[in-house]
Amino acid sequence: MPDADSFDGIMLVSFGGPRTCDDVMPFLRNVTRGRGIPDARLTDVAEHYYHFGGASPINEQNDALVAALDAELHARGHRLPIWIGNRNWDPYLGDALTQAYQAGCRSLLTVRTSSYASYSSCRQYTEDLDKALAKTGLQGKLRLGKVRQFFNHPGFVAPFVAGLEHSLDRLQADNPGLTAxxxxxxxTGHSLPLGAARSSGFGGWRSSEGGAYVAQHRQVAEQIVAAVRGARDGTETLGFRHWQLAWQSRSGPASQPWLEPDINDAIAELPAVGRKAVITVPISFISDHMEVVWDLDIEAAATAARLGLDYARVPAPGTHPAFVQGLADMIEERLGLREGRISTGAVGPWPDCCPADCCPPAIHPHTKAAQR
Structure with a gap:
């Protein structure tokens, strides 16, 4: 890690997404390379993108976030150039790192578009960056640091609080007879194989079922619930008494256990316990990209409609001012310009530098056999 005050550029490190119909299948093959997923299954997923003209919303959303973050940093007196680098599509990490280096950057602070601890949402980003440095010959020439995992930063939590309140108001306006x-x-969180969830985090974080990944999602949900209930209790606005954590975007084989319940299975249980309305809150995600839009706005909404439930979905933070300001705050932390590291909830902020044993990749039976 570079010294705290030595960064001379920023890179938003994202998953990436296709821009045209011709990009979709090559993109999906990039994402699933080495996992043995047949093209027939990828073709099914490709239909999600074709439904929207082949372009993933993530590209415009990342551009908008960079523009908002750049404006916020400029307003604070910082003049740090910002690049975007993707793991799975153009602009690829290697190209973005090369561009930053050629522009004179020698110490780059990365902001990953995933806020929780797991192999795929944190450590794999670091490994891919290391591979890109090696492939481009920039090891030892361009040093990388990162902004901490920000699941419990107030700037990440606040937009969900505001969005949930707005969704409750909308449901009440559409159906004044609804009660809490x-x-x-x-x-909703992005589902993971159980092994990957259990290995997430480090130390005591792994003591709970689901490891740090599940524990962090539950803590974020609890913070949002407490904030919204605290603001609405005792008022005439619609509140809620019932909530749960469910999972979406599963992509593995049926034989492999993943985090459950699936969002659609959770919705299917609601009429039997007397619910008349459901609100989904995608707390795994920082923007309304394809997984959010398809899984929640199309599939979950259809499930709710089939069951006669009123439905609303809270937006991801996107370019919400609180989120952009929170990212700028954490950048200033790494620049050594802020005292203290704020977080919400009982657990303190995640470390800037993850321990060496944090979020190792899960070892599956077929991997063990191959190693023997």
């Missing part, structure tokens, strides 16, 4: 007992709030 009629509403179920379902916080």
């Amino acid at each position: 007992d009629d509403v179920e709030v379902i916080f």
Whole structure:
């Protein structure tokens, strides 16, 4: 890691997404390379992108976030150039790192577009950056640091609080007869194989079922619930008494256990317990990209409609001012310009530098056999 005050550029490190219909299958092959997923399955997923003209929303959303973050940093007197580098599509990490180096950057602070601890949402980003440095010949020439995992930063949590309040107001306006007992709030996280979830985090974080990944999602949900209930209790606005954590975007084989329940299975249980409305809150995600739009706005909404449930979905933070300001705050932390490291909830902020044993890749039976 570079010294705290030595960064001379910033890179938003993202998953990436296709821009045209011709990009979709090559992009999906990049994402699933080495996992043995047949093209027939990829073709099914490709239909999600074709439904929207082949372009993933993530590209415009990343551009908008960079523009908002750049404006916020400029307003604070910082003149740090910002690049975008993707793991799975253009602009690829190697190209972005090369561009930054050629522009004179020698110490780059990375902001990953994933806020939780797991192999795929943190450590794999670091490994891919290391591979890109090696491939481009920039090892030892361009040093990289990172902004901490920000699941419990107030700037990440606040937009969900505001969005949930807005969704409750909308449901009340559409159906004034709804009561707090009629509403179920379902916080959604990106599902992971159970092994990957259990190995997430380090130290005591792994003591709970689901490791740090599940524990962090539950803590974020609890913070949002406490904030919204605290603001609405005792008022005439619609509240809620019931909430749960569910999962979306599963992509593995049926034989492999993943985090459950699936969002659609969770919604299917609601009429039997008297619910009349459901609100989904995608707390795994920083923007409304394809997984959010397809899984929640199309599939989950259709499930709710089939069951006669009123439905609303809270937006991801995107370019919400609180989120952009929170990212700028954490950048200033790494620049050594802020005292203290703020977080919400009982657990303190995640370390800037993850321990060496944090979030190792899960070892599956077929991997063990191959190693023997």
